[in-house]
Amino acid sequence: MPHRRSVFFVSDRTGITAESLGNTLLTQFDAQEFKRETVPFIDTVEKAQELTRQIDEVGATDHLKPLVFTSIIKADVRAALQISHALVIDFFETFIGELERELGEKATLQLGKAHGMSNEAEYDHRIEAVNFSLNHDDGVKLKDLAEADVILIGVSRSGKTPTCLYLALQYGIKAANYPLTPEDLDSPTLPKMLLPYRSKMFGLTIDPARLHYIRSERRPDSRYASMDNCRREVNEAESMFRHHSVPFISTTHKSIEEIASTIMHKAHLNRRF
């Protein structure tokens, strides 16, 4: 029976960064199975000591050295974790000395705000972007188009809604969502209300077979979901994008993160917080 090795992602905040980078490293090892646990908000020496005890117990039970990926900032809390019998991969301590030398400044070792903005202002900004995205999801108004940072267009179920929400939550970007209806697609010219905003537009396309699959989950055996109709709609949408030189990407083999970061990069958008 192969043993599964225990992995802990430990952070004084959410653990999302430690988890994400730790998982990137672990995917490089195919022959292993891992039991993963994320432990956020380890921000005192006492919590770190208690966790160290738990990790060492798990290691003893597993007969395998646990892996600990951590990005804890406070030196005393970090030190309490380092005495665990695990392999501790410290994303913070490893680099902070090199940065101190290059920048000629000592690290404050304070739990800081990620971008120098207060939590509340950042929160308000993201909520505003989320609400922007939610409020017009069922039909965009002219005012929304004018206010948007970017306008995503594409056929129904090409991935616009989750991408808009991800852009709002991750980057604070106000993304409007314009679904191309079969009527819109009858002509290769953009719907009239969109014309003044061509420079803000970004197209999403999708492989017709994948679209057929997604639509069939919602409305099996419908004309809407039929392979023929999906192929026609996708072709017409792509013709429209080309006709107006609207940049576009295929969402077919991409994660939501990849779709969103491609749009940020290609549309030269900057994070709003």
Add this chain to the structure above:
Amino acid sequence: MPHRRSVFFVSDRTGITAESLGNTLLTQFDAQEFKRETVPFIDTVEKAQELTRQIDEVGATDHLKPLVFTSIIKADVRAALQISHALVIDFFETFIGELERELGEKATLQLGKAHGMSNEAEYDHRIEAVNFSLNHDDGVKLKDLAEADVILIGVSRSGKTPTCLYLALQYGIKAANYPLTPEDLDSPTLPKMLLPYRSKMFGLTIDPARLHYIRSERRPDSRYASMDNCRREVNEAESMFRHHSVPFISTTHKSIEEIASTIMHKAHLNRRF
């Protein structure tokens, strides 16, 4: 005139991890100003060489060594970046050798899937969770409550909607959203339809002054937004949580990531992909 140092977050994928960890490190240095740029999808030697040239040009113009934070996986692409005259902080190369030794296996050095699940299955799962969250945002049905992984309850504008969406996008969690109306709050007992699901419930509360501010942005000078009403609603909601031992957290000084990861941790929820 103080110079701003250029910082590049470089990745063969989205750059979100390199950016997030790089920014955590940079917040430790208060005396510096940085010009940040995220450069995703550097996945060939040619792209890396072109970027290296650009980074070196920026360094020459700035008269300051740029900082490069990178998580590139392929060895030849990484090598092309290392010859830049910047300070390159390599989140991948630094740790992969140590992991290889501990795990007794060579890294595949392949661009992998983050959790061993195919992109498409992961995508479908997250979209399903997002749609779950969107479909009942204006009124939850009994069926939704039964299907939900977690049910967030709280007064209007306490942060339920963005938290539900973040839980769906980041963790694939189906989070239902039950807004406590003034009528619900007349009694300290949970609304009847919620009673069977007490174990899945998680409460959100908020500082009344902050709630007053948020509501006033939407409906200035309304009874809904008045300080008195906000104070009363928050008190009654917290009494209800205590009466039924529903765990709850305050969203007041927290980012959406912090709210979501606290709920994941305290409600013992696991990432669904």
